[in-house]
Amino acid sequence: MEIPTWQRASAIVGTFGILLTAACGSATPAASSAPSASAAASSAAPKAQRGAGGDLKILYWQAVTILNPHQATGTKDNDASRLIIEPLAAFDNDGKPVPVLAAEIPTVANGEVSKDFKTVTWKLKPGLKWSDGTPFTADDAAFTYTYQCDPKTAASTDDRCDGVQSVTAKDPNTLVVTYKDTQPFFYQWGVGTEGGVLQKAQYSACVGDKAKNCPADLKPIGTGPYMVQDFKPGDVVDYVINPNYRDPNKPFFKTVQIKGGGDANAAARAVCQTGDIDYGWNLQVEATILKPMAAAADSKCNILTQYGTSVERLVVNFANPDPSLGAKRSEPDTKHPFFSDSHVRRALAMATDRKAIADQLYGAGLAGKDSCNIITAPEAMVAKDSSGFDVCKFDVNAAMKELQDDGWVAGPDGVRAKGGVKLAITFNTTVNSVRQKTQDILKQDWTKAGFQVTLKSTPASTFFTNTSPEGANHFFADVEMYTNSGDPDPTSYMSGSWGCDARTSSANNWQKGNYGRYCNPDFDKIIAQLRTETDQNKRDQLVQQANDILIKDVAIIPLITRVAPTPDGASKQLKGLAPSAWDSSLWNIADWSK
Amino acid sequence: MGRYIVRRLLIAIPTLIAISFVMYAILALAPIDPLSQFGADPRIPPEAREHIRHALGLDQPWPIRYVKWVTAMAQGDFGVSFMSHSSVSDLIWQRLPNTLWVVGVAYIVSVVVALPAGVISAVRRNAALDHVISTLAYAGFSFPTFFTGLVLILIFSIHFHWLTFLYDSNLQVHDIPSFIAELKQAIMPIAVLGLFDAAILTRYTRASMLENLPLDYVRTAHSKGLRESVVVISHVLRNSLIPVVTLIALGVPAVFGGAIVTEQIFHVPGIGALLVDSIGTGDTPVVAAVVMIFAVLQVLFNLFADVCYAVLDPRIKYS
Numbered sequence: 019m020e021i022p023t024w025q026r027a028s029a030i031v032g033t034f035g036i037l038l039t040a041a042c043g044s045a046t047p048a049a050s051s052a053p054s055a056s057a058a059a060s061s062a063a064p065k066a067q068r069g070a071g072g073d074l075k076i077l078y079w080q081a082v083t084i085l086n087p088h089q090a091t092g093t094k095d096n097d098a099s100r101l102i103i104e105p106l107a108a109f110d111n112d113g114k115p116v117p118v119l120a121a122e123i124p125t126v127a128n129g130e131v132s133k134d135f136k137t138v139t140w141k142l143k144p145g146l147k148w149s150d151g152t153p154f155t156a157d158d159a160a161f162t163y164t165y166q167c168d169p170k171t172a173a174s175t176d177d178r179c180d181g182v183q184s185v186t187a188k189d190p191n192t193l194v195v196t197y198k199d200t201q202p203f204f205y206q207w208g209v210g211t212e213g214g215v216l217q218k219a220q221y222s223a224c225v226g227d228k229a230k231n232c233p234a235d236l237k238p239i240g241t242g243p244y245m246v247q248d249f250k251p252g253d254v255v256d257y258v259i260n261p262n263y264r265d266p267n268k269p270f271f272k273t274v275q276i277k278g279g280g281d282a283n284a285a286a287r288a289v290c291q292t293g294d295i296d297y298g299w300n301l302q303v304e305a306t307i308l309k310p311m312a313a314a315a316d317s318k319c320n321i322l323t324q325y326g327t328s329v330e331r332l333v334v335n336f337a338n339p340d341p342s343l344g345a346k347r348s349e350p351d352t353k354h355p356f357f358s359d360s361h362v363r364r365a366l367a368m369a370t371d372r373k374a375i376a377d378q379l380y381g382a383g384l385a386g387k388d389s390c391n392i393i394t395a396p397e398a399m400v401a402k403d404s405s406g407f408d409v410c411k412f413d414v415n416a417a418m419k420e421l422q423d424d425g426w427v428a429g430p431d432g433v434r435a436k437g438g439v440k441l442a443i444t445f446n447t448t449v450n451s452v453r454q455k456t457q458d459i460l461k462q463d464w465t466k467a468g469f470q471v472t473l474k475s476t477p478a479s480t481f482f483t484n485t486s487p488e489g490a491n492h493f494f495a496d497v498e499m500y501t502n503s504g505d506p507d508p509t510s511y512m513s514g515s516w517g518c519d520a521r522t523s524s525a526n527n528w529q530k531g532n533y534g535r536y537c538n539p540d541f542d543k544i545i546a547q548l549r550t551e552t553d554q555n556k557r558d559q560l561v562q563q564a565n566d567i568l569i570k571d572v573a574i575i576p577l578i579t580r581v582a583p584t585p586d587g588a589s590k591q592l593k594g595l596a597p598s599a600w601d602s603s604l605w606n607i608a609d610w611s612k
Numbered sequence: 613m614g615r616y617i618v619r620r621l622l623i624a625i626p627t628l629i630a631i632s633f634v635m636y637a638i639l640a641l642a643p644i645d646p647l648s649q650f651g652a653d654p655r656i657p658p659e660a661r662e663h664i665r666h667a668l669g670l671d672q673p674w675p676i677r678y679v680k681w682v683t684a685m686a687q688g689d690f691g692v693s694f695m696s697h698s699s700v701s702d703l704i705w706q707r708l709p710n711t712l713w714v715v716g717v718a719y720i721v722s723v724v725v726a727l728p729a730g731v732i733s734a735v736r737r738n739a740a741l742d743h744v745i746s747t748l749a750y751a752g753f754s755f756p757t758f759f760t761g762l763v764l765i766l767i768f769s770i771h772f773h774w775l776t777f778l779y780d781s782n783l784q785v786h787d788i789p790s791f792i793a794e795l796k797q798a799i800m801p802i803a804v805l806g807l808f809d810a811a812i813l814t815r816y817t818r819a820s821m822l823e824n825l826p827l828d829y830v831r832t833a834h835s836k837g838l839r840e841s842v843v844v845i846s847h848v849l850r851n852s853l854i855p856v857v858t859l860i861a862l863g864v865p866a867v868f869g870g871a872i873v874t875e876q877i878f879h880v881p882g883i884g885a886l887l888v889d890s891i892g893t894g895d896t897p898v899v900a901a902v903v904m905i906f907a908v909l910q911v912l913f914n915l916f917a918d919v920c921y922a923v924l925d926p927r928i929k930y931s
Contacts, residue, residue: 089697172660
């Protein structure tokens with residue numbers, strides 16, 4: 019109706035006008051517009067009574083489309099299903115597991131994790147019931163493994179299945195998870211957002227090929243505080259209290275509604291200005307708009323900012339992306355013409371102004387803050403000295419000196435060169451307004467230091483694939499930028515991103531995670547120690563050492579640690595929130611009250 | 613007349629097949645990827661992505677997918693949404709009432725406002741009232757709906773806190789208070805859309821009336837001593853209606869298509885919002901179904917407009 023149909027001829031044209039939108043319409047970018055105002059979560063709720071509160075209204079501007087966490091296409095689906103489907107344990111904001119379906123958290127100390135980090139024994143809470151009244155047993159959890167880890171199910175959570183040997187029910191209240199190899203992050207399977215346990219009776223008809231057409235995904239039976247009353251995909255989910263929920267005093271809110279649609283701006287208004295909404299997801303609004311909105315005297319909201327290991331980073335290519343190499347292009351056994359020289363990498367890092375990026379583009383702590391660590395959480399594992407490293411201090415003159423001393427001399431065009439090799443870099447990232455602005459800031463300083471910078475941007479759907487030469491995996495460029503994050507125990511994250519074995523190449527179909535093809539035996543030695551060390555203090559030390567190697571050696575240039583999972587806004591009246599960077603925003607909704 | 617309609621309907625079949633083919637080809641060749649949702653998350657490994665692609669049948673060549681889709685659709689099966697795993701017809705049925713209520717009422721409002729306004733404006737040409745109506749009409753279609761929508765939200769929701777801009781599709785109207793609640797949430801989108809459409813229709817009606825007013829038959833009617841209102845309504849208006857009816861009839865399919873921008877602004881979960889979301893997420897079965905329904909309605913209402921001509925103007929005969 020917005021485009022009037024003026025003439026008959028244009029009627030048919032109009033039909034195709036829609037298609038043109040389809041052809042040109044871009045996919046939702048990978049997040050990261052700006053920011054949010056800070057404010058913390060309220061403390062624990064007073065003793066609540068089940069259903070004493072009224073309706074809890076939540077707004078997700080990306081509407082929920084499915085209620086099975088293993089088929090989720092975004093955090094919206096993970097979060098909406100979390101009210102119903104629960105994991106064995108949740109992660110709090112320190113990355114520590116908190117029992118949910120489990121009676122206690124297995125550790126090496128209590129003997130429920132084997133010393134070789136291979137076998138984890140989960141004791142489940144006795145007497146738990148599904149919302150349909152049938153008993154919950156370890157068999158359901160074992161079934162969930164079968165469902166989730168069957169490649170034909172094509173679960174979006176199947177990265178949690180990597181290296182899992184088996185999940186079996188020893189008895190109705192005991193579940194044994196066995197990993198093929200030592201797995202220092204032994205909470206990989208069954209914990210957090212991707213660990214939701216499905217009901218065997220409901221889902222046994224949905225395994226494998228049948229998973230893509232499964233009515234249960236719209237009305238799953240769960241153990242969580244709520245159950246679905248009505249679900250319109252892409253619009254709204256209405257929840258009512260699960261009468262069989264284990265805690266007789268919870269949840270406080272009688273009904274919950276997760277409404278979808280609109281955009282981040284409207285969501286921010288609905289939470290902060292009109293108060294129509296109690297909780298708004300991912301308020302990615304320009305800092306200049308959101309800050310005053312949240313800080314106004316009559317503001318009705320707090321913006322939640324918590325940090326995990328989500329780090330926007332620059333990866334430098336250690337392999338040679340020169341197209342003239344043909345099939346050898348960017349293979350790990352080639353050497354980058356100048357980034358193999360540590361002085362050049364150091365100069366690039368020194369000419370990187372992360373503070374300006376954090377202030378101008380991430381609202382100085384609203385959506386992210388500058389960081390020179392790659393492991394930015396949990397607190398005990400964060401290296402303390404990195405801010406003193408010379409590669410972490412922004413100083414273009416120092417960068418120029420570093421290059422000059424190493425024999426890289428500026429030519430008439432201002433670009434430095436040595437032995438006929440010019441410091442000309444191609445810098446690729448995804449199409450995203452914040453990223454393009456970041457590229458502009460970086461290009462300015464790098465050019466001053468003597469680099470010639472060509473900027474490139476690739477749609478996110480192409481960038482994050484192993485099939486495209488434009489992609490992050492092939493890395494046919496010199497520098498690339500994106501965000502990634504690790505688990506509360508970063509061993510597999512670090513080995514998979516910087517270990518020699520994880521270098522991506524045509525031989526492994528560009529599927530490994532070390533896109534920069536960095537390889538350092540000292541770093542690998544620390545990772546090997548992390549695979550066997552059981553003492554937590556020593557582990558923390560090792561992680562810090564590994565982090566410092568990567569930073570000092572400029573294997574990676576961290577820029578910004580981003581609010582994780584998303585900068586949400588909550589009504590000031592809402593109590594009991596415990597936002598966690600490692601889990602769903604709604605993980606403890608049973609504890610929320612007003 | 614009956615044979616004419618049947619013939620037109622038969623001609624429509626190849627048209628629709630052609631539309632479906634072109635549409636599917638564009639969707640298949642466009643750089644939209646249902647897996648781009650996962651693309652944003654580097655933690656989803658490429659193998660998992662390939663499994664998903666296979667499970668959705670996207671690894672087959674698109675002509676094969678087209679033939680499968682068109683055969684299923686001919687039997688009334690629009691397939692299953694990639695994103696929600698629910699049947700596409702369910703999704704459309706959930707959305708249709710919202711769209712019909714908001715966009716449909718807005719359309720009726722626009723016709724009810726525009727016809728008298730256009731007639732008055734033409735009959736009182738260059739009088740003060742004509743200037744007022746014309747100015748309003750120009751303003752009406754000069755301001756895009758996303759602008760008027762936001763202005764209304766700022767005034768009535770943010771400043772006065774009277775109305776909400778979060779449309780609740782679950783609201784059941786069963787008594788006076790719930791009807792008032794429904795009005796409160798629907799009035800802004802209806803006003804925005806209704807006034808926009810009314811502005812255009814008013815201009816059309818006025819122009820068409822002005823063409824007819826100086827004609828001989830009008831003078832004859834006047835000289836017969838007919839009252840002004842009779843001349844204007846049963847003679848001039850009836851003859852002026854042909855282009856207006858075309859406009860109105862061809863606008864009806866657009867009502868089903870929903871109001872893309874306005875639905876988005878006011879969080880109305882209608883067909884337009886469904887279409888935009890589905891395009892954004894690459895949910896091609898939903899996009900294809902909505903576009904096809906739109907095409908069918910377009911063809912039908914073209915026919916309807918032609919039939920209306922015959923009713924309005926006895927000189928037009930189809931055989």
